[in-house]
Amino acid sequence: MRKLTITSRNARFQQWQALLGNRAKRQRAGEFLVQGVRPITLAVEHGWTVRALIHPTTGTRSTWASSMLGQVDGEHVAMAPDLFSELAEKNDDTPELLAVVETPPDRLDRIRVDRHRDEAQMLVVVFDRPTSPGNVGTIIRSADAFGAHGVVVTGHAADVYDPKTVRASTGSLFALPTVRADGPHEVIDWARAHDAQIVGTDETGTVDVDGHDLTVPTVLVVGNETKGMSRAWRDGCDTIVRIPIDGAASSLNAAAAATAVLYETARQRRSQHSPAKVIQ
Numbered sequence: 001m002r003k004l005t006i007t008s009r010n011a012r013f014q015q016w017q018a019l020l021g022n023r024a025k026r027q028r029a030g031e032f033l034v035q036g037v038r039p040i041t042l043a044v045e046h047g048w049t050v051r052a053l054i055h056p057t058t059g060t061r062s063t064w065a066s067s068m069l070g071q072v073d074g075e076h077v078a079m080a081p082d083l084f085s086e087l088a089e090k091n092d093d094t095p096e097l098l099a100v101v102e103t104p105p106d107r108l109d110r111i112r113v114d115r116h117r118d119e120a121q122m123l124v125v126v127f128d129r130p131t132s133p134g135n136v137g138t139i140i141r142s143a144d145a146f147g148a149h150g151v152v153v154t155g156h157a158a159d160v161y162d163p164k165t166v167r168a169s170t171g172s173l174f175a176l177p178t179v180r181a182d183g184p185h186e187v188i189d190w191a192r193a194h195d196a197q198i199v200g201t202d203e204t205g206t207v208d209v210d211g212h213d214l215t216v217p218t219v220l221v222v223g224n225e226t227k228g229m230s231r232a233w234r235d236g237c238d239t240i241v242r243i244p245i246d247g248a249a250s251s252l253n254a255a256a257a258a259t260a261v262l263y264e265t266a267r268q269r270r271s272q273h274s275p276a277k278v279i280q
Contacts, residue, residue, distance in 0.1 A: 111150030137168025205242030
């Protein structure tokens with residue numbers, strides 16, 4: 001374990017600072033920044049590679065922070081408090097630790113579906129060309145909550161490892177495999193290989209979501225926030241469902257729509273599982 005102290009805006013600090021707002025540099029470095037007790041804890045628990053843990057040079061360390069520093073073999077970096085706060089992008093309530101986490105490979109086989117146990121209940125969410133990192137993170141969080149095996153983000157899209165995405169996922173990014181794919185074709189072929197139906201969501205869908213069978217292996221496709229699904233995804237879908245709504249709203253936010261369909265999927269499958277966990 002290497003220990004390092006940073007007290008100036010040196011090259012190392014600038015490298016990490018660039019991870020906050022520069023997608024290209026995140027991709028080149030193969031790493032991203034994570035903050036928060038739950039996200040860092042889940043990253044460690046789920047075996048993600050933590051390249052560095054950064055902490056302020058001053059202040060009292062909690063039991064949690066001490067535990068993380070004891071568990072992580074990556075570089076331990078003590079940083080001047082003003083620089084640490086700047087890297088954390090907060091003026092108040094600065095976190096105790098920042099983690100520099102290695103980006104995993106974008107391979108569909110990271111989404112593991114056991115053919116003998118899980119395949120009958122396979123559920124994967126595809127988000128097609130999303131523009132909002134917050135929506136990507138929210139869908140990852142909802143997919144995790146409702147029992148999906150993974151999330152795939154396709155096309156020219158908001159970055160899965162943008163700080164806003166990571167925060168919005170509240171740690172679910174580390175518990176649920178999330179993969180980036182260039183386009184729909186490889187994902188469609190992968191879905192067919194797993195005998196999964198491909199179900200799109202759109203306000204122009206021909207079937208109400210509660211009238212369609214979602215208990216079988218399913219790949220659920222959510223379209224771009226303003227343009228919906230691409231033509232290739234529409235053509236690849238077996239069914240396109242809609243969510244019946246009332247009121248003045250013409251449609252739901254993409255993340256809200258995905259959450260509603262995921263809940264309906266869980267509702268239909270509930271009789272095949274143990275009783276659902278109730279959140280109070």
